[in-house]
């Protein structure tokens with residue numbers, strides 16, 4: 213656990229994004245900003261359920277990149293079709309986290325990666341968690357359905373990844389209010405010898 217600022221968390225996330233290669237699915241893309249951090253030669257596939265955000269993204273899509281309208285709980289891509297998936301402040305908003313994570317695991321190819329940067333619930337019993345709970349009706353309504361008290365990392369860890377590496381940052385978001393942010397990567401086991409995956413490019 214590291215005490216940090218939001219800027220530190222975003223720098224760690226952007227470095228993680230830069231380490232992804234091949235076809236990268238950006239779930240809850242929202243804006244083209246994450247695409248700018250991908251390694252040269254990568255292909256961005258944005259997934260966004262909000263029609264007005266999707267509409268604003270359309271003119272930013274160029275070359276081999278693609279933009280999909282849809283939700284993390286039902287990703288409109290075949291099994292094993294991307295090299296990596298990314299969520300940046302999205303898993304707080306999805307309606308059904310276990311279904312969304314099972315979908316992410318399904319569309320990432322064997323040996324591929326899932327990178328995430330998410331804010332999560334403060335420790336049970338803390339003042340920060342109480343404030344997160346009080347803020348939930350407002351954030352659900354005005355911040356893309358965000359539920360601030362979610363224990364997203366535990367849900368990620370329930371799936372059979374080969375390994376999960378994370379760093380947790382404690383960020384003071386207001387006087388006396390400290391919110392944990394997790395930035396990390398999960399890797400899928402490689403395919404058994406002899407099997408092949410459908411690649412997205």
Ligand SMILES: C[S@@+](CC[C@H](N)C(=O)[O-])C[C@H]1O[C@@H](n2cnc3c(N)ncnc32)[C@H](O)[C@@H]1O
Pocket residue numbers: 239240241242243245246259260261262265282283284285299300301302305306307356357
């Ligand atoms: C806080 S914004 C983050 C946007 C962007 N990823 C970023 O890092 O700036 C959350 C995004 O998740 C999207 N979202 C909400 N529910 C979703 C779902 N079920 N599946 C995929 N994306 C969802 C929202 O429309 C919004 O664009």
